[in-house]
Amino acid sequence: MVKIGNIELEDFPLLLAPMEDVSDPPFRALCKQQGADMVYTEFISSEGLIRDAAKSVKKLDIFKEERPVGIQIFGANMDSMLQTIDIVSQAKPDFIDINYGCPVKKVVSKGAGAGILQDIDKMVSLTEAMVKRTNLPITVKTRLGWDASSIHIVEVAERLQDVGVQAIAIHGRTRKQMYKGEADWKPIAEVKNNQRMYIPIFGNGDVNTPEKAVEMRDEYGLDGAMIGRASIGNPWFFKQVKHFIKTGEHLAPISIADRVEMARKHLDMSIQWKDSEIVGVMEMRRHYGNYFKGIPHFKEYRLKLVTSDKLQDVYDVLEEIQQKFG
Numbered sequence: 311m312v313k314i315g316n317i318e319l320e321d322f323p324l325l326l327a328p329m330e331d332v333s334d335p336p337f338r339a340l341c342k343q344q345g346a347d348m349v350y351t352e353f354i355s356s357e358g359l360i361r362d363a364a365k366s367v368k369k370l371d372i373f374k375e376e377r378p379v380g381i382q383i384f385g386a387n388m389d390s391m392l393q394t395i396d397i398v399s400q401a402k403p404d405f406i407d408i409n410y411g412c413p414v415k416k417v418v419s420k421g422a423g424a425g426i427l428q429d430i431d432k433m434v435s436l437t438e439a440m441v442k443r444t445n446l447p448i449t450v451k452t453r454l455g456w457d458a459s460s461i462h463i464v465e466v467a468e469r470l471q472d473v474g475v476q477a478i479a480i481h482g483r484t485r486k487q488m489y490k491g492e493a494d495w496k497p498i499a500e501v502k503n504n505q506r507m508y509i510p511i512f513g514n515g516d517v518n519t520p521e522k523a524v525e526m527r528d529e530y531g532l533d534g535a536m537i538g539r540a541s542i543g544n545p546w547f548f549k550q551v552k553h554f555i556k557t558g559e560h561l562a563p564i565s566i567a568d569r570v571e572m573a574r575k576h577l578d579m580s581i582q583w584k585d586s587e588i589v590g591v592m593e594m595r596r597h598y599g600n601y602f603k604g605i606p607h608f609k610e611y612r613l614k615l616v617t618s619d620k621l622q623d624v625y626d627v628l629e630e631i632q633q634k635f636g
């Protein structure tokens with residue numbers, strides 16, 4: 311069993327990674343239904359929340375069917391982050407995750423996300439203050455280091471544990487790598503193998519087949535796998551990995567009928583959550599390419615899906631896809 315505060319997860323849990331514009335309540339619920347053991351919100355700006363920016367506040371929505379769920383926050387200013395902890399705690403997540411891994415310039419340039427990897431003392435003191443501010447478990451998601459010459463993740467993880475962090479998810483790339491190259495899980499295994507570590511260490515980066523999840527468990531000895539891109543348009547991935555772990559066999563590929571049904575369910579849930587047909591229809595557009603990836607001669611249908619403004623029109627295209635490819 312893997313424990314984070316009072317959260318109890320089965321052995322080698324599969325975590326849905328925080329993903330901007332992807333890990334919203336509908337998608338999190340779908341992944342949970344398909345076997346994800348724990349889910350995260352997308353990152354939420356501390357400064358945005360404090361200003362009560364409506365968009366940031368909406369991101370705090372969590373629902374009982376997706377628990378355990380963590381709210382992920384990012385920022386670099388001590389006062390703002392502490393205020394953010396207070397605001398976020400009221401939304402009653404199961405834990406709060408701090409993003410020390412986002413590589414994008416506009417975040418990093420303010421010293422937030424992976425930017426803080428250039429100032430480990432600040433990272434530790436900020437984290438310590440946040441841990442003291444709340445009774446909820448605080449977890450961290452980070453990268454190996456700023457660049458190849460500054461991979462100090464073993465010491466960083468130890469220091470985070472010492473100030474009370476209850477789990478760490480590590481993406482096996484540096485900030486400099488952004489998303490390029492292959493994720494390196496070896497330094498993550500070094501964190502796990504450090505005799506002083508007792509909190510769960512989750513591996514992240516490029517878990518895109520069931521075999522890779524097994525490798526992360528058996529060859530790297532990590533406590534669980536955090537899965538991002540492989541789940542986009544593919545919430546079944548969690549179930550597929552679990553089945554493979556249990557039986558050593560692969561589940562049958564997902565049928566077109568199942569893909570159509572899942573996309574439709576996702577669309578309906580988005581409309582319901584946003585309480586707006588048009589917003590749900592628009593937001594769903596970014597997902598179709600992934601739901602129907604790999605289908606030959608699909609372009610015409612994808613185009614229709616992403617240009618239809620009316621719900622019934624989208625339903626009709628989905629029906630057409632089912633007829634044509636199902």
Ligand SMILES: Cc1cc2nc3c(=O)[nH]c(=O)nc-3n(C[C@H](O)[C@H](O)[C@H](O)COP(=O)(O)O)c2cc1C
Pocket residue numbers: 327328329330331332351352353382409411412451481514515516517536537538539540
């Ligand atoms: C579309 C997208 C949005 C992301 N947004 C976030 C985010 O909000 N917070 C975060 O910590 N990581 C974010 N990430 C990084 C993922 O959580 C993860 O670390 C990365 O994709 C590597 O894992 P993967 O190979 O399983 O995708 C994002 C990644 C993608 C592809």
